Amino acid sequence: MKKTLLSSVAIAVLFFAGCSTKEPAVDEQQTQAQEQTTSQNGGEASEVTTEQVSSDMQEVGSETNAVDTAEQMIMNLQKKLQTVYFDFDKFNIRADQEDKIAIDAAAAKAAPASLKIKLEGNCDEWGSDEYNFALGLKRAKSVKEALVAQGVESERISMVSYGESNPVCTDHTKECWAKNRRVDFKVLP
Amino acid sequence: MKYLLILIMSISLYAVDLTIEVKKQVDTLPSLAIEDASINYDEGFKMAFFKALSADMNVLSRFNVDKHRIITYFNASSVAVENKDKSYVLRYKLFEDDSGKLNVETKLIAKGTVKFEKKYKISKKSAYIFLSHAIAYDINKFLGGDDVSWMKRRVVFAKIVAPKKSEIVIADYTLTYQHTILKGGFNIFPKWADEKQTAIYYTSLSSSKPTLKYFDIRTGKITSVASSDGMIVCSDVNDDGSKILVTMSPSSQPDIYLYDIEKKSFKRLTHYGGIDVGGQFLESDKIVFVSDRLGYPNIFQKSIDGNDVEQLVYYGKTNSACSVWRNYIVYKARESSNLFSKNTFNLHLISLNSDSIRRLTATGINEFPRFSRDGDAILFIKNYKNQSAIGVIRLAYNKNYLFPLSSGRIQSLDW
Known part of the structure; x- marks a missing residue:
């Protein structure tokens, strides 16, 4: 006995359930950043049309100098901090990296205490699983503990792991993989 | 009769333990030819649909699929001359109806x-691949094959497009459709x-903090x-979606937590000072997870309420x-003694009810295995040279199929 079935509804439900978002969502943080930029631009345009008096211009100028100084401090500290490298599948600080830790700790202590430091743990390309992210985190934690042991306030340090997703080198060589097994420093205001 | 008995015994044995490898010869499979009787659409689309359907019928692993496309009329009284000797002929007709829908x-x-x-x-004509999957699913079901519901499920994956830049994409299991x-x-x-x-x-x-x-x-x-x-990271979701296993590190220490969705409460399940990650539900009261508590990453289990930890895997570095699916665990292992040899990471299958172990892949970097909900297939990421692909392993047929991604690298997936 032949039996003909019409399954259009089933197919439609199967596929389109959960696909109502036709345009991809944009990451919230990105959206906020874009909105902020737009707002600032709008403010500048408004100042020109209302012809601000000179005293206001001086205030703007002094704020700019303050911003410049803060940014300068961040840049100065960022330049001094040195990336720490690790062995394959290890998160202990290598002997040849201890001098860098000492330099990093000294730089962090000499900088204003208001500046925060984010430690970014990274791994080579051998695995995209959670373990690799945890390995990156443990590397960041090792650096944090070493910095704290040398006098840097723990509260100034935050951490994030990027696993294998933030390579500085993409060749498939031992030298390249070694460059990616690292903890980077990012100075935050 | 003797051979038939051996075959039946093999199949019965196989149904008991998926870790035992059985190879079925392609020549012994019934032949299948596909005849195209489409109208309306351009040749490029017709060919794309034929290839998709041919691939799906192949992935069913129950036919020896003829790759030649034979053009015919849908109501032709007999199959094409070239297909006279085929065990099966699948004939289809694509056409557009008055409302513009693909039929x-x-x-x-x-x-x-x-x-x-x-x-x-x-x-949506662009979603034609799901029609192909549905056709393959229905024919397999009609012929009494193993459940292949996973064919119709959608895969979600993260694709790295640049350092610290990614996209999350929904696709079919062949990556033909991507959204x-x-x-x-x-x-x-x-x-x-x-x-x-x-x-x-x-x-x-x-965000400022991982969220x-x-x-x-x-x-x-x-x-x-x-x-x-x-x-x-959300590592696993239980069957009814009420609880999830999360790896997180609120005190800088990666451990596994159970999160109750309704109560919005966390329960810490592991307390080891090294690395505990990747929790997977095992039955309703246990978890399987990855830990480096022996000095290298390996697979362990523990009960949700207890503290005792048991090593589950004894092969791989x-x-x-x-x-995890029921009592089966598929895991990623490095086999070579050379840390960076070409043959580096392969997938293996073990059963908690036996000591046997089955190697599922042979070359490249094979990782991120995910069982289908019915245990019929395993989806995984394969990175070979500079290309990333989604792989499908049909456990019962000992066959692997690869579907490459045209650009970017797949970071993780679920289905």
């Missing part, structure tokens, strides 16, 4: 008789939040579940990822 009529012919007929319809649902930030580890695939959990690294988010795909609404310094 497909199909019929399965064997020994000159129409055994099965069905009509399909979809409004980007989240872009513009650094979002990884997507995980379906429910059986119906209406929402996902994912990790956002765009676990919930994305309702139907409404587009995104909410934050929890955040943690260091890392936070770096066993850093796994997936």
Whole structure:
């Protein structure tokens, strides 16, 4: 006995359930950043049309100098901090990296205490699983503990792991993989 | 009769333990030819549909599929001359109806008789691949094959497009259809939040702290579940979606937590000072997870309420990822003694009820295994040279199929 079935509804439900978002969502943080930029631009345009008096211009100028100084401090500290490298599948600080830790700790202590430091743990390309992210985190934690042991306030340090997703080198060589097994420093205001 | 008995015994034995490898010869499979009786659409689309259907019938692993496309009329009284000797002929007709929808009529012919007929319809022509999957699913079901519901499920994956930049994409299992649902930030580890695939959990690294988010795909609404310094990942969702296993590090220490969705409460399940990650539900009261408590990553289990930890895997040097289905565990292992040899990571299958172990892959970097909900297949990521692909392992047929990604690298997936 032949039996003909019409399954259009089933197919439609199967596929389109959960696909109502036709345009991809944009990451919230990105959206906020874009909105902020737009707002600032709008403010500048408004100042020109209302012809601000000179005293206001001086205030703007002094704020700019303050911003410049803060940014300068961040840049100065960022330049001094040195990336720490690790062995394959290890998160202990290598002997040849201890001098860098000492330099990093000294730089962090000499900088204003208001500046925060984010430690970014990274791994080579051998695995995209959670373990690799945890390995990156443990590397960041090792650096944090070493910095704290040398006098840097723990509260100034935050951490994030990027696993294998933030390579500085993409060749498939031992030298390249070694460059990616690292903890980077990012100075935050 | 003797050979028939051996065959039946082999199949019975195989049904008991998937870790025992059985190879079926292609020549012993019934032959299948596909005849195209389409109208309306251009030749490029017709050929794309034929290839998709041919691939799906091949993945069923129950036919020796003829790769030649034979053009015919849908109501032709007999199969094409070239297909006279085929065990089965699958004939289909693509056509556009008055409302512009893509329609497909199909019929399965064997020994000159129409055994099965069905009509399909979809409004988005670009989603034609799901019609192909549905046809393959229905024919397999009609012929009494193993359940292949996984064919019709959607895969969600994170694709790295640049350092610290990713997109989350929904696709069919062959990656033919792809729909980007989240872009513009650094979002990884997507995980379906429910059986119906209406929402996902994912990790956002765009915020000041790593944050676990919930994305309702139907409404587009995104909410934050929890955040943690260091890392936070949803590793598994239980069958009814009421509880999830989360790896996070609120005190800088990666451990596994159980999160109750309704109560919004966390329960810490592991307390080891090294690395505990990747929790997977085992039955209702245990978890399987990855830990480096022996000095290298390996697979362990523990009960949700107890403290005792048991090693589950005794083969492999770096066993850093796994997936669980009932009493089976598929895990990723580094086998070579050379840390960076070409043959580096392969997938293996073990059963908690036996000591046997089955190697599932042979070359390249094979990782991120995920069982289908029915245990029939395993989806995984294969990275070979500079190309990333999604792989499908049909356990019962000892066959692997690869579907490459045209650009970017797959970071993680779920289905």
